[in-house]
Amino acid sequence: MKIHEYQARNLFRKYGIPVPDAVVCHTVEEVEALVPDDGKLRVIKAQVHAGGRGKAGGVKLARTKAEAVENARKILGMDIKGYTVEKVLVGNAVDIDKEFYVGLINDRNNKAVTLMVSAEGGVEIEEVAKVSPEKILKVTIDPMMGLMDWQAREIAMRFFPDIRHARTAADIFRKLYALYLDTDSSLAEINPLVITQQGDVMAIDGKMNFDDNALFRQPELLEMREVTPDEQKEIDAHAKGLSYIKLDGTIGCMVNGAGLAMATMDMIKLYGGEPANFLDIGGSSNPQKVIDAMNILLSDKNVKAVMINIFGGITRCDDVAKGLITALDQIKTDIPIVVRLSGTNAKEGLEILKSTGLPTVKTMSEAASKAIELSKI
């Protein structure tokens, strides 16, 4: 789960991480009402779940209130990578002396949280990681002891020669780590963390992602959740025990298991087609799941053919076949469907499906070729 910059900012504030003053506005009228006419330089930033909003024109400076209103008008409603801007953050601009990057992430290799700090702040850290990884200091945090005082200070002193700045930065590292833990975060970034010309250390922009598996114990985060229609589809699918991601191709696929589903998509591509989605129905022969899955699948107008790929494990293929028949009885569609059954009791399953007149095959490769072929008719 992702949240907006302004939401991350509120969390930072709650944890005592200094941020510049700012207001969130949903309309131009709100900007008129909430932004004082004090001649201060301000930044207007689009609040969307997409990176690269600066390049897209979603971040603008304003020297006067009139300019702030004007720029908010330009940004609100703008489309950034398919997301419509519904909110802007209007904040006091600060005189930046130096910019840094600070990030926390769950580290697969060390099986711990890793703190990353870089003096290359304000730019995309992925770029820094690619071009000059040595410019990012990575410290694995001992899960037992957390980010210790001395440790945060030692790291901060490498980047902030002035001990006062270093102490504030160390404090920010520790507060960010506390926030990260408390919220079951999977990514927490301050980019940039700055020293202002007035000598203050503060967080100018922030980003946080959260572990979906832990949302059950994070009611406050769930309240912050905002979803786009596409995400809503995925969430609805999840609620039905399905894992669905829409893509741009024409071959719809329905598979049991995430790895097999990915391998299915890969095979479609390998055979010259384009998958329309990722859809994992999990390990069950429940006809309702198949019906739900087919409905989701077919609601995508791009789909020209469907490939059903089931490997029978604990679930037997004959049971799956029975479920499919019940499901396909209810779903009337002209879209061609190829069914592949393999594994436990595959023979029996294929036998059962013969009555449906559906094209049935025994291997993934056959299924992929057949579905692509049918999609082109």
Added chain:
Amino acid sequence: MKIHEYQARNLFRKYGIPVPDAVVCHTVEEVEALVPDDGKLRVIKAQVHAGGRGKAGGVKLARTKAEAVENARKILGMDIKGYTVEKVLVGNAVDIDKEFYVGLINDRNNKAVTLMVSAEGGVEIEEVAKVSPEKILKVTIDPMMGLMDWQAREIAMRFFPDIRHARTAADIFRKLYALYLDTDSSLAEINPLVITQQGDVMAIDGKMNFDDNALFRQPELLEMREVTPDEQKEIDAHAKGLSYIKLDGTIGCMVNGAGLAMATMDMIKLYGGEPANFLDIGGSSNPQKVIDAMNILLSDKNVKAVMINIFGGITRCDDVAKGLITALDQIKTDIPIVVRLSGTNAKEGLEILKSTGLPTVKTMSEAASKAIELSKI
């Protein structure tokens, strides 16, 4: 630092540990006003920082509101081991089916917190520990992992055959541990923890002590602090850099260092006297400290003679002697004073003190005998 039962009860409540309903009353009028006339059985308990209040008559049952008022009248103002009862806790009595003891304590040997549970609840656990220590289950809590869910449950299942009771008890253990950690506690007891005849598991009486060294970060606890006049004296002394404890003898003593102060008291006793106090002035030759210490010492009317026992270490005895002269100049008293100086520059120090006409000696033994002798004149 200690708190009253009702204060521990409030903390329990805050942490979700179930306790019976109760009110704190400072006067009989409050009992009249706050206790409903509903015919429920109630317990009236004196709130004093002393053990054994039951035996002293500080705990009484009441079958009616009238009886509750009557018993509160008897208990309020009562003297229990030198403490005047200023508050009573009037609580709903519960039908107890079984009583247990639960305690957390800082364990010197394991350098960790130890959880103690016993089916011998409701009695003094010290007695159980002496008579049948095998009846107390002791579990050292891993400081890194805390009291784990499975661990709390496993312990609870040994005492509560019904899994529902065990789960509630395990939950209480974990909550008590969280409370213990959060408040820098040094002792947290629920005694008794009961199963009621209705099948509820709850804490009937509680006791908590706290680590004085951690009070600087526990502002809420400091607000709960209530001190007796004797404790106030000790706290005032502490604020002046002195460690003072009043005792019942006649030989006042003033020593640098806690261990040496205890050894001094022991020696007074060994030589047939009775120490009037413990007083450690710490490691400093500051005359003000000596003045403060002497003033505290002499405010005790039982003191018949004073023994000053200084071992010069980093602090040189000649410096201490100079401080003593300044101090004794300001303190006019008829009480005889014996001064013992030893260690670094003891000779020079004793030389300086000669002018005062005070009896000076070089060893502790001499000082003790001399002080006792002078106290009997």
Added chain:
Amino acid sequence: MSILINKNTKVVVQGITGRDGAFHAQKMKAYGTNVVAGVSPGKAGQNLEGIPIFNSVGDAREATGANASVIFVPAPYAADAILEASYAGIELVVAITEGVPVKDMIRVMPVLRQRGTQLIGPNCPGLITPGECMIGILPGNIFKTGNVGLMSRSGTLTYEVVNLLTENEMGQTTCIGIGGDPVAGLYYQELLQLFENDPDTKGVVLIGEIGGDAEEQAARFIKERMTKPVVAFIAGQTAPPGKRMGHAGAIISSGTGTAEEKIKAFAEAGVPVAKEPSQIPGLLKRLLDK
């Protein structure tokens, strides 16, 4: 021979009275696994189709000498169940549970390291030494005794591959589903080392996925340490960046973890990468026949 489990492995099922726990406990037993005990607090003294139930893993281990456990308890309590097994002295813990918060796993890891507990999972199908012992939810019937070691981050994709191997008369020593979560127990490297040391394993199949850099690390390990042939397959070549593909682990982010990078790493280590699952048996056979 095999790795991690064999016919002497004694299994305790944590969460045996739950729906999944009960079902798969019986499946395991039916396969021939020596399921010696189940755990369900408050149900000590009962049994599930002859499998005795205990209040805690400690009690179960004491009574039965169980040395492996398999966890079916719900996600919020799964990490605690792993800890319970570890503190009870269980040597191998297999966590089937899906949806365990990453923070919980991070907290558990140092304890396992200190106590020397081996963990498979969470969010994994388990592991099997065909004909001897199956721990987890694997469909035992598709496996066959032989000399191929297999490890995978996926579930059904694993079965797909195993089925192909079995159909091609290439039986298996041990097959392990390591799970798709970001923070998990034994991973490719540790398992590769175990297969390298196992005299019966002649070749290894590694089934990877996009996300993370476990495959890249495995490739380096193979290059530096492995003498036995390895064949790889990577799922998710067509997955769009930043999208979750069912497993929390399968996120492509920060420009690492793409299928291309993984395939490149294997190529550099001299490990053939199958374009589709059906190529795996052939690729491996060619290497084994050399």
Added chain:
Amino acid sequence: MSILINKNTKVVVQGITGRDGAFHAQKMKAYGTNVVAGVSPGKAGQNLEGIPIFNSVGDAREATGANASVIFVPAPYAADAILEASYAGIELVVAITEGVPVKDMIRVMPVLRQRGTQLIGPNCPGLITPGECMIGILPGNIFKTGNVGLMSRSGTLTYEVVNLLTENEMGQTTCIGIGGDPVAGLYYQELLQLFENDPDTKGVVLIGEIGGDAEEQAARFIKERMTKPVVAFIAGQTAPPGKRMGHAGAIISSGTGTAEEKIKAFAEAGVPVAKEPSQIPGLLKRLLDK
């Protein structure tokens, strides 16, 4: 020979720019201790009377090879300073700071154990190997080279006893003030073992206090493991139950920790207990002359 420290010990002073740190750093140096570095964040590059100052223990250790540290930082930060020293690879940490919360020390202990760091204190005067190295706030001038080992929970009482030993021409191998806090580093047993192993130590003086049962445990240890003679003294025989005597450690509670019990335990272990400090040299001499 000696225990724990000698002329090769290189000491870093944590909190060297504080009032106490600066004062005692110079005292230690004046005594002859090899004080190689000080630590004070943000003051790297400065020096205190020739002792170079570093930003962190890590930097200090890297630059000077320090293997022991002494801590003068204020109580709220003392535990963190101990951790810093331990993670920097310091082998012996001496924490002088008084008033460290017990919870902080409990948190620190497992790290020290895991990392093999030895801790003396907190709330202790330090330790000395006369003529070679003094770490802490001990008055060096009253000590004298010899063959008596001494350990104590008190400060000035220790000096009192050392002074008596020195006056009686009974010099010391190493004297350690272990501190009076409820949760502390090296304690009687570990030190007794070290003295037992030290060829130059011929006899040991143990100065105890009321509270806890460390003396009882030491008595048992002496009975079972020590071949060298030990003389004990217990302060606080007249202390009333439940009263704090300056040290948080000196509480008599739960009917254990009284002077009587400790004296009885020593008697059972054949350890003579002095009635007053002045008896100690005589009691020890008698045992050494046997």
